[in-house]
Amino acid sequence: MKSFWPIYKRELFAFFVTPLAWVLIVVFLIVQGMHFFLLVDHFAHQADVTGDETPLSAFFGNTVLLYLVVFLLVPPMTMRLFAEERRSGTIETLMTAPVSSAAVVLAKYAAVLTTYVAMWLPTVLYLVILGRTGTLDWHTAASAYTGVLLVGAAYLALGCCASALTRSQFLAMIWTALVLLVLFILGIGEFATRQGSVMHDVCAYVSVWAHMNDFASGVVDSRHVVFYVTLIALPLFVATRAVDAWRWG
């Protein structure tokens, strides 16, 4: 695991030295800023606001706004992780250094996760502004951010895995987007299936929509946490095995 640090640092460097990261961050912040403005504006004009509908809960859950940005953000962030190194051949110098496959996967994953967190960090400012003008439940905010972190971490792990499984960045991006879309649609299936059926339960269990609603209203359900931790660990494990498998290709 000694090789984790140098690879992690290089990945972050490679990400921020290219315009891609900055473009993604800028687009993300503009979109999120607009969402926040629209939501606050919307709630300010409502005569009767109930307790379970707040700008905070709408910003993180109950609306499609969050998924849209995360959807569009994750595939271009993760596509280059392995695919780029395999295309340019630098994977050969990387893997012939004394590094373990697990360290390579974890370092690359940690680097995109760090970038993801850095993207969300400025949005804390919105909440500070919100807190100044009214009362803000910081527990709910913390729970909402936990949700954002878990969902993002799981999506990034899936993207990381897709990048390890293909040589083409474009394919890695398409695969990631497809998997995320299927996962989302499966979750939406909760509303389309009959209550009490097995399909309904399955859909409800994997529904990002339902998960984020809970997180955004201050509920950190251990079932959700287990689901996301699994969704982080499994793709990373597959990615590690894929990196090992290159040797025998």
Add this chain to the structure above:
Amino acid sequence: MLAALQRPTVIRVSHLTKRYGARVAVDDVSFAVGRGEVVGFLGPNGAGKSTTLRILAGFVGPTNGKVTIADHDVVEDSLEARRCIGYMPESVPLYPEMRVLEYLRFRAELKRVPRARRGAYVDDALRLSGIVEVANKRIGHLSKGYRQRVGLADAIVGKPPIVILDEPTAGLDPNQIRDARALIRALGSDHTVVLSTHILSEVEACATRVLLIHRGKLVAQGPTEAIRTLRNPTAVEIEVRGNPEIAERCLGNVDGIGRVVHLHGSGGHGVRLHAIFAEAMAGEGRARAIEQAVAALVAAGLGVRGVRTTGGSLEDVFEALTKEAMPEGP
């Protein structure tokens, strides 16, 4: 085996085979490399040189057989085996967005050079590879020659006991090739070096021992001297002053010279003639034929201005080596 007994063996390869689907890239290859040797892998393109080196470097795994680097198995003890090597792949892949210094620091850290010694190691690698002046340039902006040298610096930055270089002079200009060869010879003083090339003169210039590989099989191995003797000239080129017809007739009468070709394009009073040896001629007979040719030309009153043997290319050596092993079909 004698060489292996004299020097402690650092690389041992036994019955190595690598298959890609139905294609056999390396076929039952066995050899050993002793400490401090500079071993040249020689073979035409696609002979299996790169695949063998990639297996030594731990990038691809063998299908069959056993490879140990400093007594560490490349499959079971891969990490320790990789700690002992510095490897430069054929295409010299680098990160174009990084500066040379940043890149070498990164590589030194990756190769677990302790922090206190990292700066000195990077400086040594920069100096040895002759890239001090581009240390702060982005790799993407460097010329092919400099990139090649950055690759070399990367291979030696961790001061590994074994350096593996895949086609280290490919794509360099003659001056750069001379520098690279000098560097490789210098490396040989305190590293074990394994390099691959498809150029015969390259192994002669750098290596102490040669492994000839052809279609995945090890055809021959031995000290560079032995390969050099295999490299028989196939013709002699003679520059004479005087009548070319007389010269041609003189050479045609010499025993052991099969055919004479008049080479055009020589300036001044000189004429260049290409005398091709007869097939049956052995090494000593050829030397005698050259003596007789020169004597005959001088006796005919022609001025001999230059004599040079030609031929003995890699293809000729392979032909000589594989003739006995693989009899020609009908």
